[in-house]
Amino acid sequence: MAFDGLAEKLQNTFKNLRGKGKLNESDVKSAMREVKLALLEADVNFKIVKDFIKKVNERAIGQEVLNSLTPGQQVIKIVNEELTELMGQTQSKIDFSANPTILMMVGLQGAGKTTTSGKLGNILKKKGKNPLLVACDVYRPAAIKQLEVVGKSLDIPVFSMGDKLSPVDIAKAALKHAVKNNNDLIIIDTAGRLHIDDNLMVELEDIKSSVKPSEILLVVDSMTGQDAVNVAEVFNERLGIDGLILTKLDGDTRGGAALSVRAVTGKPIKFACVGEKLTDIEEFHPDRMASRILGMGDVLTLIEKAQESFDEDKVKKLERKMKSNDFDLEDFLDQLQQMKKMGPLSDILGMLPGMNNKALKNIEVDDKEFLRLEAIIQSMTPKERKNTNVINSNRKKRIASGSGTKVQDVNKLLKQFSQTKKMMKQFTGMEKKMKKGGKLK
Numbered sequence: 217m218a219f220d221g222l223a224e225k226l227q228n229t230f231k232n233l234r235g236k237g238k239l240n241e242s243d244v245k246s247a248m249r250e251v252k253l254a255l256l257e258a259d260v261n262f263k264i265v266k267d268f269i270k271k272v273n274e275r276a277i278g279q280e281v282l283n284s285l286t287p288g289q290q291v292i293k294i295v296n297e298e299l300t301e302l303m304g305q306t307q308s309k310i311d312f313s314a315n316p317t318i319l320m321m322v323g324l325q326g327a328g329k330t331t332t333s334g335k336l337g338n339i340l341k342k343k344g345k346n347p348l349l350v351a352c353d354v355y356r357p358a359a360i361k362q363l364e365v366v367g368k369s370l371d372i373p374v375f376s377m378g379d380k381l382s383p384v385d386i387a388k389a390a391l392k393h394a395v396k397n398n399n400d401l402i403i404i405d406t407a408g409r410l411h412i413d414d415n416l417m418v419e420l421e422d423i424k425s426s427v428k429p430s431e432i433l434l435v436v437d438s439m440t441g442q443d444a445v446n447v448a449e450v451f452n453e454r455l456g457i458d459g460l461i462l463t464k465l466d467g468d469t470r471g472g473a474a475l476s477v478r479a480v481t482g483k484p485i486k487f488a489c490v491g492e493k494l495t496d497i498e499e500f501h502p503d504r505m506a507s508r509i510l511g512m513g514d515v516l517t518l519i520e521k522a523q524e525s526f527d528e529d530k531v532k533k534l535e536r537k538m539k540s541n542d543f544d545l546e547d548f549l550d551q552l553q554q555m556k557k558m559g560p561l562s563d564i565l566g567m568l569p570g571m572n573n574k575a576l577k578n579i580e581v582d583d584k585e586f587l588r589l590e591a592i593i594q595s596m597t598p599k600e601r602k603n604t605n606v607i608n609s610n611r612k613k614r615i616a617s618g619s620g621t622k623v624q625d626v627n628k629l630l631k632q633f634s635q636t637k638k639m640m641k642q643f644t645g646m647e648k649k650m651k652k653g654g655k656l657k
């Protein structure tokens with residue numbers, strides 16, 4: 217999970233503060249020393265750490281904190297607010313006022329530009345855009361093919377003209393193509409280099425002046441910490457970027473780039489990528505990220521993920537079935553599959569308040585269990601799924617061998633299912649009673 221190392225250290229520091237009934241100046245100062253160390257170890261820019269600690273100290277040592285009934289909480293609140301401020305205060309959105317909107321993706325080779333172009337197209341398509349991906353990376357072998365594969369798997373058209381023409385010509389032709397085909401969003405995947413070099417910058421400047429992108433988005437690998445911040449400074453000076461997309465946040469335990477890049481460049485982080493799958497992209501919300509780092513959870517992102525993953529018609533059907541008490545294993549399977557779409561269980565649980573790394577380790581977070589349950593249900597006949605009463609011991613043996621599990625596993629699943637059903641019955645019964653009593657609408 218992103219920021220694990222930093223989150224754990226900060227949470228430990230604050231656990232000590234929370235435990236104290238009253239705080240004095242030296243308590244706050246020593247906590248802030250720990251916060252400072254944690255931020256430096258997380259590879260946050262030194263000057264930014266210094267300013268940050270100064271601001272928090274000034275606010276935290278103020279009378280209203282030390283005299284308050286919950287001084288520890290007040291300090292955490294201040295740190296939360298200042299972390300949020302550091303990352304840009306509010307969510308920064310893409311400006312879609314131009315039609316078509318042209319997003320030019322830039323960054324070093326390997327940062328994740330091509331993958332991110334696809335991810336971005338996908339998340340914006342879900343919001344109603346009609347994107348066109350444009351392959352302008354004519355240098356990296358296989359970059360064009362890679363974009364085509366990404367586009368195909370997302371059902372997003374890809375405009376390419378091979379690697380013989382100049383990126384400027386390709387970009388211009390793509391623009392015409394998009395207008396003709398009603399694509400209101402153009403995402404241009406440009407070439408990167410292993411290091412910043414002048415040729416690259418000149419080429420990007422040429423594309424910029426010829427297609428006049430609505431936004432230039434810099435893709436940086438957050439795992440490279442301060443290097444990513446330095447790269448961002450140079451790209452911003454040369455090209456004038458409009459925002460950043462951080463990739464590989466899933467592997468970034470430190471968080472230095474995410475915490476410093478906004479303050480150093482003055483440009484907002486617009487999206488964060490958290491895995492290799494094409495759905496592993498999130499809008500970047502500074503306040504939610506700060507809460508996650510401090511172990512306060514990110515319930516809002518969790519709700520959004522659920523809304524995206526759950527099919528509304530299926531939810532309605534499920535509700536009806538719950539009410540009429542004919543929820544069967546087919547529905548159970550459906551539910552499992554929809555939950556799986558939300559991502560690994562550990563990531564989902566990680567967004568709940570109080571769920572730090574340690575807490576997660578204590579819970580058996582086993583995504584394989586999902587697969588096992590799925591395999592067992594899939595080995596049942598439709599009749600068995602509708603009515604579990606027909607599953608006698610012979611059938612259990614057949615289901616176990618068909619799903620590569622044991623009879624005990626089948627029994628466990630049947631028990632879980634019957635408990636779920638019982639719970640649903642109680643719940644709907646309760647709801648009916650409350651309705652009768654006029655307590656609910």
Ligand code: GDP
Pocket residue numbers: 323324325326327328329330331332408463464465466467489490491492496
């Ligand atoms: P490009 O050279 O900038 O176009 O980079 P690519 O899009 O080819 O990505 C380089 C590598 O990083 C690929 O193996 C991607 O799968 C991987 N990658 C990109 N984004 C992420 C991410 O958010 N998390 C992880 N774990 N891997 C990523």
